Amino acid sequence: GQQLNQSPQSMFIQEGEDVSMNCTSSSIFNTWLWYKQEPGEGPVLLIALYKAGELTSNGRLTAQFGITRKDSFLNISASIPSDVGIYFCAGHGSGNTGKLIFGQGTTLQVKP
Amino acid sequence: DVKVTQSSRYLVKRTGEKVFLECVQDMDHENMFWYRQDPGLGLRLIYFSYDVKMKEKGDIPEGYSVSREKKERFSLILESASTNQTSMYLCATQDRLNEKLFFGSGTQLSVL
Numbered sequence: 080g081q082q083l084n085q086s087p088q089s090m091f092i093q094e095g096e097d098v099s100m101n102c103t104s105s106s107i108f109n110t111w112l113w114y115k116q117e118p119g120e121g122p123v124l125l126i127a128l129y130k131a132g133e134l135t136s137n138g139r140l141t142a143q144f145g146i147t148r149k150d151s152f153l154n155i156s157a158s159i160p161s162d163v164g165i166y167f168c169a170g171h172g173s174g175n176t177g178k179l180i181f182g183q184g185t186t187l188q189v190k191p
Numbered sequence: 192d193v194k195v196t197q198s199s200r201y202l203v204k205r206t207g208e209k210v211f212l213e214c215v216q217d218m219d220h221e222n223m224f225w226y227r228q229d230p231g232l233g234l235r236l237i238y239f240s241y242d243v244k245m246k247e248k249g250d251i252p253e254g255y256s257v258s259r260e261k262k263e264r265f266s267l268i269l270e271s272a273s274t275n276q277t278s279m280y281l282c283a284t285q286d287r288l289n290e291k292l293f294f295g296s297g298t299q300l301s302v303l
Contacts, residue, residue, distance in 0.1 A: 110290045121195075121281050121294030122234075129289075167234070171290050177222045177241065178249075179292055181234045 085168055085182030093190050098155040100185040102168035110171040111151040112179065113142050117164045125166075126153070158189050193218045195295035197282050203301045210269040212298050214282030222285035223265040224292070225249075225257065227278040234281070240265055272302045 085102045092098060102111070110129055114122035126137050128144035128151060135142055139156045151168055168182040198213035216223065224239040226249075236249030238257040246257050254276060258266040269276055282295040 112291065114294075119200075119297070119299070121283075121297045124291055124293065127289065127291055169292070177285055177287065177290065178224075178236065178239065179290070183233045 083182040089186040091188045101152045102182045103150045107148040108170035108172050112169040113153050114167040115164045160189050193293040197295035199298050201299050204272050208272050210272050212267040214265045216284040220284040224283040225267045226281045277302045
């Protein structure tokens, strides 16, 4: 079945640094979604991507739908302590009727 | 804004008890999902539903059942709770037009 590899698994960075994480799929996806989850809460949608090559921003966050349609990237610029959390990618391919495939998550810690 | 409400944030039950986790959404979405989240295992799909009275097994349905009698409500049932069902349970609803998944705040269930 379809699989998603998300990397890195965790990051510990200094406040102000930029962050990059990515997801790769074993098959083509038509939709990529990026979520952030804070401790004790449910994931919250950050960015949705629907077209190969699409680049979308949400404040300091920028995500891209890879040209091959098998990967996606999330960048956070000038990180701040409230960026702490787990970031998940999720993809939707054809034929699985609404079900999303989730990456394992990237845990981000920011040192003030 | 989409509102997905899970009935309990924290729940403690004993082994063998029947447990009901309730989820209500206010966006008239057809698709609803139940996931469990465990450290190191990511989000795993238990059951989903595309419409009232319809249900489909996800990746880990054993030990669970669901009920969707009304469009806005999707219930997860643990027929006889076991300690290995201690987990964070997340309900989600999906907009079919754009595949975006919206999560509730989660229920942290402990089975003793």
